Amino acid sequence: MEREVIQSVGFRNIKKDGEITGFQFKVRLPYYRGIFLSQIRPGTLFIDGEKIEKENIIWNIKGEDYTLEEMKDDYTTQWDVTAPAVLKVKKAGGLAQGYHDLKYGFCFTSSYMPPIIQDHLDPDAESMVFMPEFGHHVNERRLLIV
């Protein structure tokens, strides 16, 4: 696993029945403990500046696909710190060969942090105070599609 949150391995177009239907990339959890899916606060993806809303991104954890709605109530499935999640985006024709700029925001809640901090978590903006063991909310990386 790479130290960067957005992993270089796993970035590719998704093919279904010989047709490219979208693309995927992987993120690792930049926290010191695994979290249940209901703790994840997914945010917005920008791919080469194009905005993709959180509702249009599927999270794949341990081989299972989850929509935003499905994750909200799931507090038994854990996202492990050692296993990056695969994020899937529908896009007919996928991404073109060459470099792409990815910018993605997500964060997560913690029951032992004061609720006032929890209520104002914004996946698309950094916290007021950066704490390395919670990682950055917004991560960027420039990666190649072959």
Place this chain on the structure above:
Amino acid sequence: MYHYDRKGPKRGVALYSYSAEFGMTKTLEDCFEDLYDMGAHGIEILANTHIENYPYPTDAWVEKWFRLCDKYEIVPVEYGNWIDSHVLGHRDLTTHESAEMLKRDIRLAHRLGFTVMRTKMPVINDLLEPVKNWREIITEALPLAEELNMKMCPEIHTPSNLKGKLVTDFVEFIEKTGTKNFGLNIDFSVFRTGFSEGEWRDPLYTPNEPEDIIPLLPYIYCCHAKFINMSDDFRETTIPYPEIIKVMQEHGWDGYLLSEYEGADKYDYGYEVGQTLRKQHIMLKNLLGD
């Protein structure tokens, strides 16, 4: 299963310390080997971090766990768990749901050979007060803890004080119920007296004297041997370790001191927390005479 028979305070490591390296440059086995190098025989894991596919590890993973404990002469000491009552954004878990989550951890801790849990309570405000129904949650889980010989221990950490309300409430609960299955984990940050110039200090914090731990010793089932700064001649410059260890030895306390390094510099590129832990273990080994 490996047994370590030494009496009194013993050396162990909280794998939390490896947070910045675990899963990237260190595997679980690497952490075990590092402990073995140090001659530490106790381990604390964080359930949600170090157990693959938590809360439902495979039998194969559990076998691997015991194989590692045997190979590296490690005793499973403390299982770090969270009562995650705020796990859903739109409502809190009920007392029963929270207790079920806790009981699931008690069973898993037992399956992995642990006898003590660092049970983190969900908080309700920025004074970090636990949820109002913590007594009810713990009470619902107590019969199972008793059956499986498990001790649930909230951690007492700076800015909390050993004479403060949080500790008093916990002790009152222990005395009222007479339970042997709920106790305390004292984090040595409560004894910190040294701060560098200009360093932020929590206004709520008052350091405890080493003697303040004495009345609590019967309820303490393990400690976090927190350290902030180890000098190159192997002294902790901010926490009075020799005095704390002496008090604990003189009062016959028997249990593990689990090293926990919380410094943010462990996230710096190239930082090896194992070397920082080894510095502290040189000090602890000398103080304990093991």
